[in-house]
Amino acid sequence: MQEGDAIESLERLGLTSYEAKVFIALQKLGSGTAREVSRVADVPRSQVYSVTEGLEDRGLVEVQQSSPMQYRPVRIEEARKTLRERFETESDRAFGYVESVRNERGGEREEQEAIWTLSGRGHVAERAAELVRNAEESVVFAARTPDLVTDDIAAALREAATGGVTVRVVSVNPDVRELFESDASIATMDTAEPAVDDERTGRAVLADGNVVLMSVLGDCGDIPELNTETAFWTARTNFATVLHELAMNSISPREIA
Amino acid sequence: MQEGDAIESLERLGLTSYEAKVFIALQKLGSGTAREVSRVADVPRSQVYSVTEGLEDRGLVEVQQSSPMQYRPVRIEEARKTLRERFETESDRAFGYVESVRNERGGEREEQEAIWTLSGRGHVAERAAELVRNAEESVVFAARTPDLVTDDIAAALREAATGGVTVRVVSVNPDVRELFESDASIATMDTAEPAVDDERTGRAVLADGNVVLMSVLGDCGDIPELNTETAFWTARTNFATVLHELAMNSISPREIA
DNA sequence: GTTGTGTTGTTACTCGCCTACTAACAGACA
DNA sequence: TGTCTGTTAGTAGGCGAGTAACAACACAAC
Numbered sequence: 001m002q003e004g005d006a007i008e009s010l011e012r013l014g015l016t017s018y019e020a021k022v023f024i025a026l027q028k029l030g031s032g033t034a035r036e037v038s039r040v041a042d043v044p045r046s047q048v049y050s051v052t053e054g055l056e057d058r059g060l061v062e063v064q065q066s067s068p069m070q071y072r073p074v075r076i077e078e079a080r081k082t083l084r085e086r087f088e089t090e091s092d093r094a095f096g097y098v099e100s101v102r103n104e105r106g107g108e109r110e111e112q113e114a115i116w117t118l119s120g121r122g123h124v125a126e127r128a129a130e131l132v133r134n135a136e137e138s139v140v141f142a143a144r145t146p147d148l149v150t151d152d153i154a155a156a157l158r159e160a161a162t163g164g165v166t167v168r169v170v171s172v173n174p175d176v177r178e179l180f181e182s183d184a185s186i187a188t189m190d191t192a193e194p195a196v197d198d199e200r201t202g203r204a205v206l207a208d209g210n211v212v213l214m215s216v217l218g219d220c221g222d223i224p225e226l227n228t229e230t231a232f233w234t235a236r237t238n239f240a241t242v243l244h245e246l247a248m249n250s251i252s253p254r255e256i257a
Numbered sequence: 258m259q260e261g262d263a264i265e266s267l268e269r270l271g272l273t274s275y276e277a278k279v280f281i282a283l284q285k286l287g288s289g290t291a292r293e294v295s296r297v298a299d300v301p302r303s304q305v306y307s308v309t310e311g312l313e314d315r316g317l318v319e320v321q322q323s324s325p326m327q328y329r330p331v332r333i334e335e336a337r338k339t340l341r342e343r344f345e346t347e348s349d350r351a352f353g354y355v356e357s358v359r360n361e362r363g364g365e366r367e368e369q370e371a372i373w374t375l376s377g378r379g380h381v382a383e384r385a386a387e388l389v390r391n392a393e394e395s396v397v398f399a400a401r402t403p404d405l406v407t408d409d410i411a412a413a414l415r416e417a418a419t420g421g422v423t424v425r426v427v428s429v430n431p432d433v434r435e436l437f438e439s440d441a442s443i444a445t446m447d448t449a450e451p452a453v454d455d456e457r458t459g460r461a462v463l464a465d466g467n468v469v470l471m472s473v474l475g476d477c478g479d480i481p482e483l484n485t486e487t488a489f490w491t492a493r494t495n496f497a498t499v500l501h502e503l504a505m506n507s508i509s510p511r512e513i514a
Numbered sequence: 515g516t517t518g519t520g521t522t523g524t525t526a527c528t529c530g531c532c533t534a535c536t537a538a539c540a541g542a543c544a
Numbered sequence: 545t546g547t548c549t550g551t552t553a554g555t556a557g558g559c560g561a562g563t564a565a566c567a568a569c570a571c572a573a574c
Contacts, residue, residue, distance in 0.1 A: 006354035097263035
């Protein structure tokens with residue numbers, strides 16, 4: 001972890017660059033005067049006074065009105081808690097309002113022939129799980145690697161299976177199939193000849209003959225946590241019906257005992 | 258709750274003004290084209306395209322690449338979760354680094370004759386509880402109203418009392434004294450003639466003859482949740498010894514059965 | 515089939531505000 | 545006398561807000 005990264009993270013948490021640098025400098029110093037802080041933080045001394053006042057207002061710093069003035073940070077746990085509480089307060093305010101106005105214009109309508117794109121592993125997983133939960137007759141789920149099978153997806157598959165939906169899990173990867181081998185109500189299958197033998201394919205959901213989600217994994221950048229999975233999904237459209245059929249045809253139904 | 262407030266809150270959560278407006282507009286519409294979003298959000302149509310792309314990158318919006326393009330928000334719970342996870346990720350990064358560099362310059366040193374100021378009810382409560390926990394011989398705690406006696410402070414007082422520290426709770430307010438009347442190890446007292454009969458006094462901690470914290474309550478502004486309590490505290494200083502003695506003298510030790 | 519109108523998606527531009535950063539000054543102190 | 549402190553003022557740059565323009569497309573009217 002580099003200091004520059006920490007500064008950027010504190011900026012994303014709402015601090016200015018100077019505030020972040022001063023906060024970190026005070027953690028290093030324990031306590032200090034404006035001059036000491038300025039040197040460690042590489043912030044102009046004349047700016048330290050107003051910057052630390054801002055941090056004090058935010059409850060992140062304590063000030064001793066002596067001569068020279070002394071500054072010290074609050075405890076790290078206290079600082080995190082302060083920032084988290086501010087975050088939760090703003091979330092409550094924002095989403096409280098959003099809850100109150102949602103769909104005030106006429107309800108959520110799903111366009112005919114609509115194909116939606118979405119990005120980010122978490123969101124793809126969330127949407128996949130939701131499509132599984134909404135299935136009424138059958139679900140085929142495919143994933144290239146076990147880490148693409150989130151707990152939420154696994155739970156949704158099991159819940160659908162115990163609820164009477166025909167559930168099949170398909171993968172070239174035996175580790176993925178193994179996840180469900182103990183589930184009597186879930187069939188696991190190999191795909192002898194994958195339609196696309198591309199290591200960038202991610203996961204797929206095929207449900208009820210007219211619901212389809214497919215994802216691809218993008219090139220991993222320098223930042224491992226950067227979500228690079230992109231998916232499209234479509235439901236109750238002609239696209240969905242056609243894609244569903246194409247995908248099902250490409251799956252060789254060689255069942256594994 | 259006004260829309261302006263919600264927009265400001267979303268801005269504090271890291272969105273730009275346009276992003277916040279578009280996000281809220283999509284919640285109202287359920288889904289919509291750039292033109293529809295522009296009208297509802299009062300954002301120039303030409304800006305909606307890049308703004309929604311930014312929201313999609315953040316996992317807050319789904320896009321249908323049709324003609325015209327259609328946009329829809331992810332579920333509210335999903336959006337909150339996304340923002341919270343981003344917040345926690347940045348917190349982990351920032352504070353992970355801060356943990357690693359804390360006091361690298363020579364440990365936390367408490368200046369001789371230091372008097373520290375701090376603001377915000379939460380921080381004052383936190384510091385007060387900490388001073389109580391650190392007491393070894395005696396503690397006197399005073400508060401004007403019961404809401405100034407947080408659970409943390411109450412727990413700290415009880416813990417100190419059962420640990421052998423002489424604990425006394427002093428208040429002109431019978432509701433405050435009542436909080437501890439069932440605690441055999443905590444003495445509660447009235448102050449027959451308060452030293453300062455000012456409704457802006459907040460709370461006080463007097464410990465071990467040389468630890469003092471005193472707070473005042475500021476004028477409450479239009480925003481009730483704005484923390485307006487300011488405190489100073491000092492420990493093991495001559496100030497502390499003198500202030501401790503002065504404060505103790507002003508407390509009439511008329512014990513209540 | 516042509517024309518006029520409205521819409522779409524994209525690009526470029528200006529302005530204002532906020533932050534980063536520098537400079538200067540009066541007073542205190544060794 | 546030099547250094548430090550706390551305060552104030554100023555400039556520059558970057559980013560977001562907001563406007564303008566354009567090519568291409570869709571659609572209705574004739």
